[in-house]
Amino acid sequence: MPRAQRPSPDNKTPMRVPPNSVEAERSVLGSILLDAGSDSRVLDLCVENGITAESFVSTSHQLVFETVFEMSRAGTLVDPVTLCERLRALDRLESVGGAATIQALIDGTPTSAHAEYYIGILRQKHLLRKVITAARDAERRCFDEAISADIILGEVEQKFLGISDKNTSSNVSWPQAIGNTMAHIEKLFLQGSGAVSGLPTGFANLDKKLKGLRAGEMIVLAARPSMGKTSLAMNIAECVALGRDIYGRPMKGDHLRQHPVAVFSLEMSTESLAMRMLCGFAKVPGFQIDQGMNGSKRFHGQLAEAASALAKAPIYVDDAGGLDVMDMRARARRLKKRYKIELIIIDYLQLCNCREFAKQGRQIETSQISGQIKAMAKELNLPVIVLSQLSRAPEQRGDKTNRPKLSDLRDSGAIEQDADVALLLRRPCKAPGDPEAADTRLAIVDVAKHRNGPTGEVRMDFDDMLTRFGDRADSGNSDTADLSPNDDPLS
Numbered sequence: 001m002p003r004a005q006r007p008s009p010d011n012k013t014p015m016r017v018p019p020n021s022v023e024a025e026r027s028v029l030g031s032i033l034l035d036a037g038s039d040s041r042v043l044d045l046c047v048e049n050g051i052t053a054e055s056f057v058s059t060s061h062q063l064v065f066e067t068v069f070e071m072s073r074a075g076t077l078v079d080p081v082t083l084c085e086r087l088r089a090l091d092r093l094e095s096v097g098g099a100a101t102i103q104a105l106i107d108g109t110p111t112s113a114h115a116e117y118y119i120g121i122l123r124q125k126h127l128l129r130k131v132i133t134a135a136r137d138a139e140r141r142c143f144d145e146a147i148s149a150d151i152i153l154g155e156v157e158q159k160f161l162g163i164s165d166k167n168t169s170s171n172v173s174w175p176q177a178i179g180n181t182m183a184h185i186e187k188l189f190l191q192g193s194g195a196v197s198g199l200p201t202g203f204a205n206l207d208k209k210l211k212g213l214r215a216g217e218m219i220v221l222a223a224r225p226s227m228g229k230t231s232l233a234m235n236i237a238e239c240v241a242l243g244r245d246i247y248g249r250p251m252k253g254d255h256l257r258q259h260p261v262a263v264f265s266l267e268m269s270t271e272s273l274a275m276r277m278l279c280g281f282a283k284v285p286g287f288q289i290d291q292g293m294n295g296s297k298r299f300h301g302q303l304a305e306a307a308s309a310l311a312k313a314p315i316y317v318d319d320a321g322g323l324d325v326m327d328m329r330a331r332a333r334r335l336k337k338r339y340k341i342e343l344i345i346i347d348y349l350q351l352c353n354c355r356e357f358a359k360q361g362r363q364i365e366t367s368q369i370s371g372q373i374k375a376m377a378k379e380l381n382l383p384v385i386v387l388s389q390l391s392r393a394p395e396q397r398g399d400k401t402n403r404p405k406l407s408d409l410r411d412s413g414a415i416e417q418d419a420d421v422a423l424l425l426r427r428p429c430k431a432p433g434d435p436e437a438a439d440t441r442l443a444i445v446d447v448a449k450h451r452n453g454p455t456g457e458v459r460m461d462f463d464d465m466l467t468r469f470g471d472r473a474d475s476g477n478s479d480t481a482d483l484s485p486n487d488d489p490l491s
Helices: 022-034 041-048 059-073 080-089 099-107 115-142 149-168 174-191 204-210 229-242 270-282 286-290 297-310 325-339 355-360 362-380 414-418
Strands: 218-223 261-265 315-318 343-347 384-389 421-426 442-450 456-463 468-471
Touching: 022 041, 022 059, 022 099, 022 115, 041 059, 041 115, 059 080, 059 099, 080 099, 115 149, 149 325, 149 355, 204 442, 204 456, 218 229, 218 362, 218 414, 229 261, 229 270, 229 297, 229 315, 229 343, 229 384, 229 468, 261 270, 261 325, 270 286, 270 297, 270 315, 315 325, 325 343, 325 362, 343 362, 355 362, 362 384, 362 414
Parallel strands: 218 384, 218 421, 261 315, 261 343, 343 384
Antiparallel strands: 421 442, 442 456, 456 468
16 A cells, blocks of 8 residues: 655644734824824724724734823823824833834824724624634634533634624713613603513513613423413513514503524424414314314415514424423524514423533423523523423422422422523412312413512413413402403404
8 A cells, every 4th residue: 555645844834823914003003193182983893893902913903002091091192102102101112113113103094084994804804713713712612521512502603603793892881870770760660560571471460560672681480280381481482573562552661672582492483383373373273173164265365464463573482392401502603693572482491402411411401401490590690581491399288279389390400590581370270179160261470589679470361262471350369460351352
């Protein structure tokens, strides 16, 4: 067998220099100095485009920019003379090449009018270097066999997706944060009573208790099987995506604005979810479709009208079964990046996997899954509704009402700890011993945990044939919405 020929020294691939433009670096610094004495427009452009000292390859240019930035933040006038004095005081003047180098930056830049173009070149070169660094780090991590490929994939994807975000975002100062918060509070005051600070759910009674779904929060919706937790979650998804409440009215203070929703359906297929939502929206019982609807043209018209409305809803369903939680986080990042998702729904937590901890027992695995979902909500800065099963404890306690508790959350107590809001759904008609068992339409959502607000029960209506919830107008209940009979599609 012939030996493979070794490459000769003359054929070796030369070392490549990382992308950079020394000319653009000089022009940016020269534009800043030419802009001295005005409103520091060029330096503001640098800040807006995420230019930092690391954006420069030349060490001397890094020192000059860092010094200029510090002087600007301190309110000191920036010009060649003051800059040289500041560099001399910091013992940096000789490191950058002396006063002659500073003057050369100005002489080599004809005008600051093209500063935005120079900054664009500088930013692009910096981005390319960051991509190369991330790629090399990914390659190095791939040779570490002690780490799971799924974990590496999630980390690498997060790092790549975060490159552009870091270069276009700027830190909000404390005064700005206070100002933004006060503006938000004033907006709530203008909207009057009933205003919500988060994303409206579409249910007035629920919004009165929760004040909407807040960004960065993990909302757990738990129930025993066949209580309607998937139906409630999909009703909320419908309202959020259409910008209308459950009765088709514009959300208060939201002005029919649609909010993109991502649904991870680990139990049902996309077609099954679409069928359930379509029938509920059209107010057509699903079983009648299976029976052919007896050729009813009325039902067909209702379904066609509902399909036309729902087809415009920005809902994105991922029905891959048995998803690993790290894979789910990666998919959620892509959805947020591509579609600007504002709400995520996961149906349901016990069907998620975490391969890294699968061999350590279901309790530890569920704990890790719950923690990852909470981390995802904070990372993407949006509310995440995660459905969860309850254990059989409510049925075994001897309580005729089968009222669930937080401790009944199945598989792990970490779910209770990680959740910002915990909603326990029950239907009295499913418990024969409940005093309200005769009311087949009654559904009760117990807000058992609310990190930023009150707890308590919210009474709702549920139409089993349409799998559709609605607000309940019980007299004398301060937590109920002000509904007229004509508003209730379930009546």
